[in-house]
Amino acid sequence: MVATGNALEILRAPSLAALPWLVHGFSTRRGGVSTCYGGRSLNLGLTPADSKENVARNRALFLEALGAASQNSGGVWPLVQMKQMHSAVVHRVSEPPRVPLAGDGIITNTPGLLLAIKTADCVPVLVADVKRRVIGAFHAGWRGTAARIVEKGVGEMRRQFGSVPRDLRAAIGPSIRRCCYQVGPEVRAEFDSQFPYSADLFEEVFDANAIHVRYPMLFLTARAPGHSELGPELHLDLVEANRRQLEDTGLGAEHISIVDGCTACDTARFFSHRAAFGKAGRMMAAIGIRPE
Numbered sequence: 459m460v461a462t463g464n465a466l467e468i469l470r471a472p473s474l475a476a477l478p479w480l481v482h483g484f485s486t487r488r489g490g491v492s493t494c495y496g497g498r499s500l501n502l503g504l505t506p507a508d509s510k511e512n513v514a515r516n517r518a519l520f521l522e523a524l525g526a527a528s529q530n531s532g533g534v535w536p537l538v539q540m541k542q543m544h545s546a547v548v549h550r551v552s553e554p555p556r557v558p559l560a561g562d563g564i565i566t567n568t569p570g571l572l573l574a575i576k577t578a579d580c581v582p583v584l585v586a587d588v589k590r591r592v593i594g595a596f597h598a599g600w601r602g603t604a605a606r607i608v609e610k611g612v613g614e615m616r617r618q619f620g621s622v623p624r625d626l627r628a629a630i631g632p633s634i635r636r637c638c639y640q641v642g643p644e645v646r647a648e649f650d651s652q653f654p655y656s657a658d659l660f661e662e663v664f665d666a667n668a669i670h671v672r673y674p675m676l677f678l679t680a681r682a683p684g685h686s687e688l689g690p691e692l693h694l695d696l697v698e699a700n701r702r703q704l705e706d707t708g709l710g711a712e713h714i715s716i717v718d719g720c721t722a723c724d725t726a727r728f729f730s731h732r733a734a735f736g737k738a739g740r741m742m743a744a745i746g747i748r749p750e
């Protein structure tokens with residue numbers, strides 16, 4: 459599942475790695491030429507801290523390592539990305555877009571394009587139709603998950619290309635996991651209003667090491683703004699939420715791969731927006747169809 463090239467580490471999902479006509483992978487921070495996030499790293503997003511030149515070089519390294527390069531010309535495939543906005547907007551593409559796309563899902567049946575989602579905690583989901591050779595890439599943070607980006611994205615694959623559930627394979631990439639993803643009551647309320655299985659997605663975590671548990675007297679008069687009570691932390695399992703959405707579209711559980719890795723736990727390997735207090739690089743989840 460782990461492949462390295464040019465010192466890059468790219469994670470692959472068994473459900474998709476078995477398809478010879480497909481290129482896919484989840485980047486990690488390892489490898490690359492960026493130096494602004496500690497050590498050398500593979501930052502694939504245009505961020506305030508990094509230079510355009512570094513990001514362009516990192517992207518070229520990533521595409522080469524993925525194998526998303528033309529046999530004849532030696533050039534890499536066009537990268538199709540979006541201005542991600544935590545929505546349920548899905549775009550169908552058949553060529554590199556002339557104007558930047560705003561949305562959180564891209565689908566295509568055109569070979570030689572690399573669809574890419576950028577993340578630094580959010581959940582990247584890749585889907586492939588093995589019969590019709592259609593692919594999709596989706597970005598699911600909590601807002602996009604609540605808006606059903608993955609259900610909607612697979613629905614668009616069915617509607618626009620005639621994909622049927624038994625032909626679909628999916629992969630959920632590294633992201634912030636339940637262990638680290640503390641959320642507020644407004645997130646719980648939103649999920650409760652959207653999903654009958656909402657209760658399965660949340661866990662109340664009583665942290666025996668939390669300072670307010672050990673020293674409650676310290677907090678009686680000095681509570682953080684917005685924290686009216688010192689109850690358990692609420693943790694959300696976004697992987698399970700998106701796995702359920704895939705199942706609800708008809709995908710068999712055996713056709714969904716979950717690639718291990720909590721971005722916030724393993725900051726040596728991944729970028730994490732939360733763990734880095736907002737100053738993180740970006741990873742990419744990418745998928746493309748090889749030209750014949």
Ligand SMILES: [Zn+2]
Nearest residue numbers: 637638720723
């Ligand atoms: Zn974690």
